[in-house]
Amino acid sequence: MRFAHFSDIHLGFQKSRPLQSVEQDVFERALDDCIRRSVDFILVCGDTFHANIPEMRVQKLAFAALRRVHEAGIPVYAIYGSHDFSPSATSVIDLLAETGYITNVQRLANNDDGTMSLGFVTDEKTGAKLAGISGLGASKDITYYEKLDRDALEAEPGFRIFMFHGAISEMRTAGDAAQTVDAAMPLSYLPRNFDYYAGGHMHQYQLNTFENYPHVVYPGTLFAGFHSDLAENAGGAKRGYVLVEFDSTGVTDVRQVEVKNCEYDMIRINATHKTSHAVNEEIHEKLAGMEPDGKVVLLNVSGKMSEGKTTDIDFAAISDGLHKKGTVEVKISRRQLSSAEYEITESQGDTAEEIAVNTFVENIGQVESGFPQITGTRGAKLAKRLLDILSKPALENEPLNAYQKRIADEVAAELGLDEEGEGEEDARDESARDEQIERRPPA
Ligand SMILES: [Mn+2]
Structure with missing residues (x-):
């Protein structure tokens, strides 16, 4: 028996047409891959969508792809993430649950003594038992974990999976902390001795085993949900989903299945102590030696120039030139660029x-x-x-x-x-x- 574990797909994150089509293509290929492998079910651990109500284009492609999975007889079990949850409005996840294309796993109830109990959803075909808590944004879900009746969950017999969307302190990396301001929770907040802990929220692939917590896994984003994810892709980060094999004794194999997205070129320019003229020349030299056709190009220019203005560097013309050479998309990062000669001071004010x-x-x-x-x-x-x-x-x-x-x-x-x-x-x-x-x- 096997299942696929996804998280942080962030459908609808991309704003430009070419990257929207990569985003769609990656999502469709990943699900088709699951159909081809005849997985028994699919888990999606939050941030399936970048917003709770994404634009219709995004909803349409998601419904179409998930219908194919549904027609292949593969159940999809989901929880909300911090991005596709809304405390006040309906989420597109609710619509998908109404159609039966996905099942919302969270079964949370208040007990009289102030604790909370969590119910299981049983996958009919495999008998796997799923329990999960959605990410509510701003780490409000941590209060649920604080009240959670873990004893009842731990007493449940059978093959059990726990789905969650949030950072675990023991697994947090420096990069994660920079990306999200949310608090992390200790591993001990999760019920012990489940067979598999299906995480979401962290955008890097991570697989860990701890005492009483075997197989705590984050698949990471499927493509990108932060701008920094694209930079990590350019740096060689493998993106995809996690494929898990199991039998009556428990999990027998866990591995990442890579789903390729696109080709990248990364240009980093250190402008420190250089004139704007020299920086311009350096950028054009680097570009001349590149073959950006069909690639996403990330141009990062940082440092304090000795002379000239930041506006002397014609980023629009650089971007146009790259597009003419067939570049899929140009992402320019120049927030760390300044000039000794012309420096904008940020002023104070109440509004x-x-x-x-x-x-x-x-x-x-x-x-x-x-x-x-x-x-x-x-x-x-x-x-x-x-x-x-x-x-x-x-x-x-x-x-x-x-x-x-x-x-x-x-x-x-x-x-x-x-x-x-x-x-x-x-x-x-x-x-x-x-x-x-x-x-x-x-x-
Ligand atoms: Mn996310």
Whole structure:
């Protein structure tokens, strides 16, 4: 007998078309692989979806793939993760449970004495007994574990699997801690001596055995659910699901089944003590030696430059050049990039609006330009008005291209680019716009 163990699929995480199609392809191939191997059942330990109500495209592909699994006679047992659980609204997991494509395993009940008991779901074909607790986000599920009546769970005979979504202190790595701020719980919160502990939440594959806790396993994400997952993929992390063989004596084999996603190229540039011109050259040199066709390219530029502005590096042109060479997707990370010559100081304020205004006012002095509209107080005012426009959300049901055009038109109008002839300041009433531009000291 065998089962497949998945977690952290994060369907709907990807925002660009090419990576959305990789995300879909990986998910479908993984499930088809389970069908081909005739697994007896599939476990999904949370974060199946990136949100509790993903967009319809994502719901449709998930329903279609899970229907194929259902029609192959393979039950899917799931719990919620911190991403696809919502305390107030229905989750798409509930819809999948309604159709019978998946079974929500959590059977939690309050006892009169303040403890909580957890029931089992028995897989008909194999007799395996499943108990599980969903991840509720912000580690609220830990309070369930604190009240859990573990004795009753441990007394249950048979082949038992415990499903959970959360970090275990004993298995936490430094990288995990950086990714999630959630608290970890000690292993002792889980009932002892189950045959298999099916975990979710940690995005790296991990397999451990502890005293009284054999086979504590995290399959890791199937593709990516954090941006850092893509960087780890580029660094060689194997992604996939876990295949478990078992018989009446217990688990006989556990192994990771790799599901390939895509090819990567990673470029790291250390800009420290270099001019923006030199950094630009270095990036272009590295790109020239690459064959990025069909790959996801991750470009990481960090460090404090000695000269020039961060905006001297034309990341848009770099990205365009890579796309022209057939790159699937370019992910640029430049948050750690700064310049000694031009450094934005983050200002204080009580509200986001105050912080924005103060940041513009305090930094605008660094902008040198022949256009008075973009320097000094006028420049700070303009920056604030542009920020206000760019912060406007899309209207309900407004298509993306209509939204982008509407915002672009407003920006062009603000910059005076929509008018015929001269873009110079028109007869606008400046005084009407003097709102909130003086630096306000934080209260
Ligand atoms: Mn996750």
